[in-house]
Amino acid sequence: MTTIGILGAGQAGTTLARVATAAGYDVVIANSRGPETLQRLVKDLGPRARAAYAAEAAAAADFAVTAFPYAPGDRLPVQELAGKVVIDNNNYMVWRDGNFPDVDAGLKTIHELRQEQLPASKVVKAFNHVQFHERFHLRVPSDALPAIIRLARPAGAPDRKALAVSSDYPEAVELVTRFYDDLGFDAVDNSPLSESWRSSPGTPMWRHHVDGQSREELIRNLQRAQRSVIAAAAQAKGPSPA
Numbered sequence: 318m319t320t321i322g323i324l325g326a327g328q329a330g331t332t333l334a335r336v337a338t339a340a341g342y343d344v345v346i347a348n349s350r351g352p353e354t355l356q357r358l359v360k361d362l363g364p365r366a367r368a369a370y371a372a373e374a375a376a377a378a379d380f381a382v383t384a385f386p387y388a389p390g391d392r393l394p395v396q397e398l399a400g401k402v403v404i405d406n407n408n409y410m411v412w413r414d415g416n417f418p419d420v421d422a423g424l425k426t427i428h429e430l431r432q433e434q435l436p437a438s439k440v441v442k443a444f445n446h447v448q449f450h451e452r453f454h455l456r457v458p459s460d461a462l463p464a465i466i467r468l469a470r471p472a473g474a475p476d477r478k479a480l481a482v483s484s485d486y487p488e489a490v491e492l493v494t495r496f497y498d499d500l501g502f503d504a505v506d507n508s509p510l511s512e513s514w515r516s517s518p519g520t521p522m523w524r525h526h527v528d529g530q531s532r533e534e535l536i537r538n539l540q541r542a543q544r545s546v547i548a549a550a551a552q553a554k555g556p557s558p559a
């Protein structure tokens with residue numbers, strides 16, 4: 318049985334835990350405080366989930382997820398994550414995170430900065446452009462479901478959607494491709510991490526985080542991305558959906 322260490326128990330971490338346990342994965346979930354604050358959540362998630370401190374979740378993990386924004390001073394279980402694939406689903410947003418000059422100047426991506434924090438891990442950007450939270454503006458009642466649940470389809474379904482994945486490690490891309498498939502999505506490889514700006518807020522592919530896009534549409538949209546546009550989007554003052 319594969320165990321995922323999910324660091325971050327907000328909207329993204331808890332919804333990812335929900336779909337992963339439903340797909341047969343075991344989950345150890347942590348926040349920045351302690352497992353006693355997550356008892357209600359793990360009760361809801363069922364027997365495949367337990368709560369732990371972040372270092373314990375990282376140690377128990379076959380692979381891990383950092384489901385919280387990047388910050389230079391992040392306290393991370395670097396040793397416990399060494400050698401492991403670490404999925405980073407963060408989106409850089411200045412209104413929330415502050416400015417990172419190297420990212421603003423296009424010299425690095427926010428995920429390369431996460432890789433620098435975890436030098437012995439295999440960081441992979443994934444799950445950043447799919448909605449984990451419920452929607453408030455509904456067209457039909459099923460719109461309320463997070464897109465990661467609402468858009469999931471079996472392999473081969475004609476309306477299956479695709480999600481992007483970027484890493485400097487091919488084995489991390491392979492792992493995420495299988496994980497996406499298990500959760501009901503195709504994958505498009507947008508490696509290496511230095512290219513991951515193409516899936517940032519403000520890009521053509523980003524605009525489909527609610528309704529999703531096919532593999533062909535995602536490939537096309539990644540190619541259409543312009544770096545000058547994402548810099549402006551990151552600086553936007555107000556909250557965006559993810």
Ligand SMILES: NC(=O)c1ccc[n+]([C@@H]2O[C@H](COP(=O)([O-])OP(=O)(O)OC[C@H]3O[C@@H](n4cnc5c(N)ncnc54)[C@H](OP(=O)(O)O)[C@@H]3O)[C@@H](O)[C@H]2O)c1
Pocket residue numbers: 324325326327328329330347348349350351371384385386387391392393406407408409444445446447448449450558559
């Ligand atoms: N929400 C979405 O639909 C969505 C979609 C795509 C991508 N994302 C990305 O996913 C990330 C999380 O978003 P969110 O909406 O879930 O945020 P959130 O609701 O603010 O949750 C963040 C979680 O991370 C925990 N955390 C912070 N630092 C930690 C650390 N060092 N170790 C372990 N846990 C830590 C927090 O714990 P405490 O509560 O104890 O502080 C909290 O549980 C963001 O980077 C966002 O850009 C979100």
